[in-house]
Amino acid sequence: MAFYEVYSHPALIRYKTSVCTKATLFIVIVLCLTYIPPLLVAYRSQGFWVKRSTYEEQPVVRFQYQTLLVAATSTSGDYVAWSTFPNFNNLQGANLRIPSVSVREEDVNQDGKLDRLSFQLQLPLKAQEQVYSVQLLLTFSYQLFRMSTVVMQSLAYVQYSSSVPGSQLFISGDLRLQQKTPLPHRGRYTVYNVSVVDGSSPFASTYNLVNIIGSYQERNLTTVLSVPSPVWTIGRAAGAPFHINAEIRYPVEVISYRPGFWETIKLAWIQYVSVLLIFLWVFSHVQTFVFQNQVLPTVVVPLLKPHNS
Structure with missing residues (x-):
């Protein structure tokens, strides 16, 4: 059975x-x-x-319409300059040149956050003047919201020099965030929400680029303009202005934070x-x-x- x-x-x-x-x-x-x-x-x-973790976020970036420009017009130290800071312009005397500036910010993917800045500057020059190097400083408002709320003022610094005088400098790059230490996982982080350049100061040392960049790099959070291949164009016609064309993108960032x-x-x-x-x-x-x-x-x-x- x-x-x-x-x-x-x-x-x-x-x-x-x-x-x-x-x-x-x-x-x-x-x-x-x-x-x-x-x-x-x-x-x-x-x-x-876990002492450090990361997340992705596209920052909210706005151009502050603050600019400082210094262009060397000879190899012996002559220069012309201009900025949006009246006190700086008052210190330049005969070296001051008032350029024509055009700015446009775009939201390419229509997500409510700006993605790109188009900056164009035409610097008038005298007939005998030539441009051998350019130093350009632009300031931005930079914000993050996903974890901790970060609000700060930042800058983009452009420097290029050549042994041959040029007619135009073209740059296309990304405004990237740099961190020395992780951010907190929540709360407000506004310690750097102050002007990078004190435009109210009458002293020349305030507008010295060495002092500005040196003080800026002491911060935990900074932005740097990554420009892989700047284009320097030669052959400027007599009486023609020197052109600076910049395309600056605001990419998605990988943010480091403390869990x-x-x-x-x-x-x-x-x-x-x-x-x-x-x-x-x-x-x-x-x-x-x-x-x-x-x-x-x-x-x-x-x-x-x-x-x-």
């Missing part, structure tokens, strides 16, 4: 002992070896406590549990072998159907 299974249920065998026995000591040791070593393994394998408490615990817990499961499986079989074979004496309770107690 053939037999087949009609019903099954798990059974429970209880192994009992008093407090002060070898079996109790064994259980305590097994519990320690089950739960503590996975923590040590996860911690020593690096990355248990909060719950994010840190979440990532640490995943690592701990993944190792703990292995130890639970191993020591579960060790306990089964020890007590089923009575390696340590215990009182075996008869086979019972499991029930809620």
